[in-house]
Amino acid sequence: MEEKLNSRRKVLIGMTAAVGASGVPFAAVPFLSAWNPSAKAKAVGAPVKVDISKIQVGQKIQVAWRKQPVFVIRHSAEALQNLSRLEDKLDDPQSINIDEPYRDINPTRSTSKEFTVIAGVCTHLGCSPKYYPEMEPQPWDEAWIGGFFCPCHGSMFDIVGRVFKGVPAPTNLKVPPHNFKGNILTIGEDKELT
Ligand code: FES
Secondary structure, X not given: OXXXXXXXXXXXXXXXXXXXXXXXXXXXXXXXXXXOOOHHHHHOOOOEEEEOOOOOOOOEEEEEEOOEEEEEEEOOHHHHHHHHHHHHHEOOOOOOOOOOOOOOOOOOOOOOOOEEEXXXXXXXXXXXXXXXXXXXXEOOEOOOOOEEEXXXXXXXXXXXXXXXXXXXXXXXXXXXXXXXXXXXXXXXXXXOXX
């Protein structure tokens, strides 16, 4: 069983690394080249479109918007249900202390019931937190049920980017403006709320 878990973990980590290395979700490459604005337009902050149809449950992909990493995570129903178990450990579970664009719409913090869209930039000093989705003890938390860990100074966030109490990061990870239309996620504008 342990061996099976280990190999599954390797697959998950491998997928994340492959996506992270390219900076663009593998499933979206042909699509993006056809739809996205020029590199110059993107540099000044034009919206980025992402085809989310190939993102697996539990997977995180990374895209670039305004030269910053943005994480898109597809959650299982079980993972979202587990979020309520964490409330006591979180510093700001309702995101009261930040400008939260889609407060109280979904537990995902996004306009989707299934996907979270968050800046991949630690709110302490700007490192990129790493995704550890497995529910298993970690060196930094014996009761880990999945989330993000920042390797720079040890900040912890849950799977929707809410910061734990007592860590260096002062606030939750930020949610960029976005909207979903069918299988297309647009990061950078929220006009087409669905
Ligand atoms: S930059 Fe993430 S904990 Fe310091």
